[in-house]
Amino acid sequence: MRIAISAENNNGLDSLVCQHFGGSPYFILVDVEGQEVKTVTGIENPYYGNHQPGQVPRLIHDHKANVMLTGGMGRRAIAFFEQFDLQPVTGALGTVRQALQSYLEGKLNGADPCAHSEHHHDHDHHHEDYH
Numbered sequence: 001m002r003i004a005i006s007a008e009n010n011n012g013l014d015s016l017v018c019q020h021f022g023g024s025p026y027f028i029l030v031d032v033e034g035q036e037v038k039t040v041t042g043i044e045n046p047y048y049g050n051h052q053p054g055q056v057p058r059l060i061h062d063h064k065a066n067v068m069l070t071g072g073m074g075r076r077a078i079a080f081f082e083q084f085d086l087q088p089v090t091g092a093l094g095t096v097r098q099a100l101q102s103y104l105e106g107k108l109n110g111a112d113p114c115a116h117s118e119h120h121h122d123h124d125h126h127h128e129d130y131h
Contacts, residue, residue, distance in 0.1 A: 003030045003103065004065040005096045010042035013097040019071030022051050028096045029063055035104050057081045069099050075113040 006024035007015035018024035025048045031038040043063065047055045057080035060068055068081055069092045081088040088111040092099035102108045 001032055001067065002063070002065045003032060003067045003069060003100060004028070004060045004063065005030065005092065005099055006068075006070040007042070007096055010044070012040045012042060013037070013095065013100070015042070015096045017069070017071055017092045017094060017096060017099050021068065021070035021073045022047075022056055022077060024048070024056075024070070027060065027063075029065060030096070030100055032100075032104065037100070053077070054080050057084055057086065060084075061086055067103070069103055069108065073111065073113070078111045078113060081111075 005028045006018035006021040007026040007028045008018045008024070009015050010026045012028065013030075015026065015028050024045055026045060027043050029041045029043060045056065045059070047059070053076055057077065060081070061084040065086060067087045067089060069089045071092055072090050073088060078088045089103060089108050090111045091108050092102070099108065
């Protein structure tokens with residue numbers, strides 16, 4: 001299984017989790033088998049600072065990830081990930097290693113839209129008809 005984690009920096013498992021996936025400068029891709037980490041790869045977000053809805057979910061999909069761990073994301077982003085058959089998971093905190101451990105232990109699962117996303121991310125407003 002490949003897990004993508006939004007990150008503030010490109011320090012592998014020691015990277016800090018970015019709290020909003022779309023504003024993430026990096027993504028850390030972690031291949032795991034069971035509870036064991038096999039490979040860790042950092043990639044730059046080519047859309048950092050200027051993303052359109054759907055671009056980042058497609059990027060993560062193109063990198064063959066199965067799960068997207070992040071601090072938070074808006075409703076629309078959750079829907080895009082689900083369309084790509086990727087599991088969005090919010091609530092990740094701390095380092096990539098800590099977030100990954102929480103996910104693998106079953107402490108993180110599911111995605112709730114950010115309560116504040118309507119105020120900070122104008123691309124999330126008034127777009128309930130994206131299916």
